Amino acid sequence: MSKMNGAQSLINALEAAGVDVMFGIPGGAILPAYDPIFDSKIRHILVRHEQGAGHAATGYAQATGRVGVCIATSGPGATNLVTPLADAQMDSVPIVAITGQVPSAAIGTDAFQEADIRGVTMPVTKHNYLITDPADIPRAIAEAFHIASTGRPGAVLVDIAKDALQKETTFNYPKTVSLAGYNPVVEPKQSAVLDAAALIAQSKKPVLYVGGGVIKANAAKELMQLAEITGVPVVTTLMARGAFPDSHKQHLGMPGMHGTVAAVTALQKADLLITLGARFDDRVTGKLSTFAPKAKIIHADIDPAEIGKNRHADVALVGDLKNILRALNPATKAALAKSAPDLTPWLNEVYGWRSKFPLGYDKPSDGSVSPQNVIERIGKISGPDTIFTAGVGQHQMWASQFIGYEKPRTWLNSGGLGTMGYAVPAAMGAKVGAPDTTVWAIDGDGCFQMTNQELVTCAINNIPIKVAVINNESLGMVRQWQTLFYNQRYSNTDLHSKRIPDFKLLAEAMGCVGLRCERPEDVDKTIEAAMEINDRPVVVDFNVHRDAMVWPMVAAGTSNDDITVARSMAPVWDSQEL
């Protein structure tokens, strides 16, 4: 076996793990690894900030289903990865972060650029490693990729001391990974499958409550089968947009704080929630004690700790969702063949809510551009093959509401952690993973100013993403809450970003095409102009009305029963619906 240093062993291990691209920045402690990267077939994309590397890895992973990889040096390089690691972990995205660490003899001495990144990231990763012996590198890398990509996917960090990268070792990549404490259950219990099928066959008001796990498990096809076998209406959470086509007649839209009236109300009135890869997040349930009060719960998830965490499960299906649905679909079909309840009254009711309370928005009366319209038009013009990413806030909610998603892995956003600044670097990663696909980052002017430096990376590395800055010159969602709950006292939410910076010039300074749209009649042609540019990134500064709000809304901590469709306006129900 040939001798090599730990750095070469690391790069060989990453190649053996199937890595084709990684995003990173070199620095002192990781420097030995960058020498063999120079000769590796792995494409390394030099980002401008480590946070960009982390979100790019996440965007790549979300778009492709593969493990995303980012690499950084010790100390500040590593701590800059903390936000993307926490973000990926919260949204169950498989990423592996490689960080350099100070030499093992210096660990614990407060050395230059030393940070205990294993300690720092323990609560925000699925697992992490500190490697001080070069012989451990291949095994740690193999385990990291195994842990990140199996079970409930997540973030794994491998911190490697500089001397471990420099010392001589032999490369021996393990053929299989066996971990005493890690063996995710992937096959559901047959008895639970039968129980679930029986519950479905008894239920008169069922709803399929679909979460991001369906996308992670690549189970959209199997979900479609279950929906069509049962005829049950479907809601898709923020993380599940695209898991079930928006155009499908059974789709009620997104549930939760800014969900559709039909989706929110269907969950509230249901007698059964068929929960697939969703986790009863507070943004979906509203006040938990009043959530879906009459519903029995079937809870299918790869993570046993999600069962019963927020809501008791009447039937727990622990396993990979693809396997679960492959077992549940025929079992349900058989159960329904024996006795199928008439869902017609329920379907009439929920589809009635859908047609009575569709998503909508008012065009600004002052003739300014409507942010919802911009986002809706981008969706229409760019079409359902496009990958969309979003930052966090109003533009994110509108992008979830007003773009029609037809396919999994076309909607990437920061659902759990709510990371402002996610959109641009995630779009970069998605475009690297899917270079032939149009990638639009729908961003806000606040978010954009957190991570736009990665447009330089995109411009230099021929990653032609498109960015729509929905510029309402505010931290819009915070401003919305100030409007609704803080007597219009707009403390520190005015960003002045129609004045400074000039996003068009900023884009051009970063090697992108900069466009601006200030009039409603220019929206379509500006989007079409952006669609024509494929040799460079393009940024469109959409100057939009600043007082537009996201509706419907369930205020934080209140019951989903108190959904409002506009300010202080509850849905007007027909009396028999209440």
Next chain:
Amino acid sequence: MAIHTLAVLVENSPGVLARVASLFSRRGYNIDSLAVGPTENPKVSRMTIVLNLEGHALDQVSAQLFKLVNVIGISEMKDSDSLKREILLVKVANNAANKEIAGKHKAVISDETTTTISIEAVGQSFEIEALLADLKPNEIRELVQSGLVALERGASTLADRTLSTMGTANESDPNSSTADYQN
């Protein structure tokens, strides 16, 4: 009943105690005591964790704990079917009353000076508590307790159940409160 004792087999790897402590801290679970040490298998350490779970379900705590990659197996140690012991070392004034209390509780006087005695007691929690209750608080100069350790009664071992099935799927039912978590 909010007090539960868990026996947890963990890989003997760096940082494992921090991982467990960090998990309990960030999820708001209260630890009454935690004792950890090596086992018959040099690759495995065993923790005995006494938890005060007001407001948290034991199943949820076990499931979260089991998600840690280094946690190999978990079993609840119930009073009815396990041996539970703690060690108390307490330094008190050297006088006849204190010696009598030690004798009454079958505790050993392990160190003696002209002014102090150090009493060593091993027993179940209620026995330790009874001894402490008899000692006058203002006479206790210093005390240290080991935290509880627990071992299942009978021939069965957690290690057998856990390590013999290493590498196979976890069959435990996450909705069952009596389930062991093991790989």
